[in-house]
């Protein structure tokens with residue numbers, strides 16, 4: 169199966185979002201999806217409205233450099249600070265590249281993933297705005313990288329969106345390598361049992377390190393486990409695609425930039441995944457990680473264990489293929505872009521005023537890397 173990284177990442181946009189219900193009061197980083205106009209107005213009166221902002225520029229110097237430096241020391245988590253399912257963003261927050269609170273703007277996210285890890289500008293913009301349109305607050309321009317804050321009070325009835333990136337069915341999905349499926353309760357905390365699986369596999373096929381072979385086997389094992397145990401397992405796109413890319417990310421970003429080895433020490437890996445911590449003297453990768461850079465790695469994983477997007481149809485061991493899956497890169501990119509726009513309309517059926525302005529601008533921002541990589545026409549759902 170041919171699947172380039174641009175498609176893989178763009179698939180992050182086609183997401184079946186839960187329909188949010190009305191929540192009040194809201195914190196400034198909570199999504200406004202699903203609220204009535206009156207509720208949005210009420211919220212708007214309680215905060216400073218920032219709205220969408222311009223995309224920050226690419227880095228000029230993309231060489232390897234010390235990033236665990238004196239200006240960015242690791243600090244343990246304080247009460248109220250939020251971390252979530254992404255070890256990359258968790259680490260950036262725990263080293264101060266992102267606000268240590270875990271609540272950030274799109275520009276802060278784009279700058280941090282570039283500066284701290286050398287993620288390519290296009291990838292950073294695409295992933296950030298995909299996530300932000302799903303889980304961010306369009307008026308305050310803030311999003312949580314984690315779970316609901318301890319300050320938000322008791323959880324609302326499902327499927328309201330309160331959390332940030334941990335919200336299941338948005339960006340977060342099933343069969344994560346070190347986090348459990350939402351069906352079993354906790355979809356965002358580091359899971360020791362799952363990490364031990366990675367250790368075992370790396371010892372067996374990676375010579376004691378996490379390499380491409382280990383990534384392929386770990387990714388495949390998690391899929392098999394979810395099929396066998398999670399009746400609600402969804403591994404359709406975009407989760408199918410992001411899951412493969414995320415298995416490459418540790419090799420792309422957590423290996424010291426001075427090394428030429430494509431293998432990650434397991435203690436270092438644990439540091440990132442469990443403690444959100446860079447090793448001492450850590451250098452970021454040399455050169456950016458762009459759409460093309462990881463294509464081979466993703467291809468390696470898919471070739472090692474060919475698989476198809478799909479879902480468990482109401483019971484365990486009942487995996488059916490996703491009928492919507494398309495095989496052509498360009499078509500997929502455009503189809504997913506338009507699907508994403510439609511989902512945004514579902515979430516915000518009739519946005520008005522500042523909310524409409526912010527959504528339009530963030531949709532424009534999201535389209536910038538799509539336009540650069542594909543051949544899609546932009547949609548304007550809120551003219």
Ligand code: HEM
Pocket residue numbers: 253254255256257277281285287291292295296299333334339340341342343344345346347414415417418421422
């Ligand atoms: C650009 C902004 C980013 C956003 C919005 C984002 C968001 C996410 C989310 C929501 C997940 C959870 C998916 C799931 O497993 O259900 C995730 C997983 C992951 N992310 Fe990120 N991420 C970003 C950048 C990064 C960076 C820069 C790195 C590495 C330095 C990274 C490494 C990972 C890894 C390794 C996983 C898989 C965790 C696992 O399967 O246990 N991400 N990311």
